[in-house]
Amino acid sequence: MPDDATSTAETTDTTTDTAGEAAKTFTQEQVNTFLAEQKRKIGDVSKFKADSAELAAIKEAQKSTDEKAADQLAAAKRDVADARNESLRYRIAAEFKLSEKQAASLAHITSEDGMRDVAEQLAASDVDRKKQGNFVPREGSTTHSADSAELETTRALFGSN
Numbered sequence: 001m002p003d004d005a006t007s008t009a010e011t012t013d014t015t016t017d018t019a020g021e022a023a024k025t026f027t028q029e030q031v032n033t034f035l036a037e038q039k040r041k042i043g044d045v046s047k048f049k050a051d052s053a054e055l056a057a058i059k060e061a062q063k064s065t066d067e068k069a070a071d072q073l074a075a076a077k078r079d080v081a082d083a084r085n086e087s088l089r090y091r092i093a094a095e096f097k098l099s100e101k102q103a104a105s106l107a108h109i110t111s112e113d114g115m116r117d118v119a120e121q122l123a124a125s126d127v128d129r130k131k132q133g134n135f136v137p138r139e140g141s142t143t144h145s146a147d148s149a150e151l152e153t154t155r156a157l158f159g160s161n
Helices: 028-042 045-062 065-095 100-104 112-132 148-158
Strands: 010-012 025-027
Touching (some): 065 100
16 A cells, blocks of 8 residues: 555545536545445455355265265266267277367367268368369469560570570
8 A cells, every 4th residue: 555545635536426516525534444344344355265165175074975976976977978079089080081180170079970070071171182282373474474675685684595
């Protein structure tokens, strides 16, 4: 807090109401009192965080062994589903001969048919690119012919070919 926060200089609220009345002014003591009151109302945030962690620990301790087993089973089922999805993604990527980067684009798709459709499109676009190669149309050709006077000057300077 700045040093002038403890001074008793008045601060002015520059807002006015719709009737255009004069603005209210507050002393620094009034502002400090208001801020202290607000801090008291809000309380200590770290206390709330500690209470929240304690409550979570109590709830976890109150769970029965059946509830804990059910939670572990649900987590294991999620892990198995994720592993199956990843295995399917890599199998389809190998089938369509996709690169690792292309295979990674299949990660957000959950259905096998959807993965196959996207993999087929990726493979087709890759084949088209390989067919065409790095072809640039009209590479090496000029789009306009030189003026005959320019051509003669160039040949005179650099020799004729």
